[in-house]
Amino acid sequence: MSLSEIIRLVLQNVAPILFVIALVVAGFDRGKPVADRLLSWLLLLPIGLGGLWSAYFHLFQPELAARAIGWIDSPFQFEVGMADLAIGLAGCFGFFASFGFRAAVTLITAVFLLGDGVGHARQMIVARNFAVDNAGPVFWFDLILPVLALAALFFSRKSRK
Incomplete structure (x- = not known):
């Protein structure tokens, strides 16, 4: 694998990589x-910085983002980019915020990402869309991250009682 292929692989998987880093850092x-x-x-990492990363591509590189998902460019990408931006900023602030703020960000993120996961699955079934950003690591990330974040939120609340 060439250096350019490694760089492309990392750039295509920033949010899942940030997810793994978050697990490691939380352990230490x-x-x-x-x-x-x-x-x-x-x-902070996959929700915050990952959301900002996704926002950048949907807002400033929409043709590239659409192609990676297996779609054509659409005006809806601006709306998705703004949602990514809002969630990314809220995630970053959530790192320092109260439990209530963290709970709100986690719930909003879970609904958004689980909805993305359902949309990706539907595209795989209905449109046979197996593009890398529809059926690859992003699909699994959209399912695993919100479930783990909700579990962490639940157990975090229990530890406060």
Whole structure:
């Protein structure tokens, strides 16, 4: 694998890579209960920075983003980009915020990402769309991240009682 192929692979999988980094960092960060640490790092890295990364492509590279998903460019990408931007900013702020703020960001993110996952699955079934950003790591990330974040939120709340 050439250096350019490695760089492309990393750039296409920034959010899932940030997810793995969040898991590792949460394991080493010993300041709080494990659920609190995990929720904090999931909010900052894959939700926050990953959301900002996705926003950049939907807002400033829409043709590239659409092609990677297996779609044609559409005005709806601006709306998706703005949603990604809002969630990304909220995730970054959530790293430092109160439990209530974290809960709201986690719930909004879970609905958005699980909805994306359902949309990707539908595209695979109905349109036979197996493009890398429809059926690849992004699809699994859209399912695993919100479930883990919701679990961390639940156990974080239990540890506060």
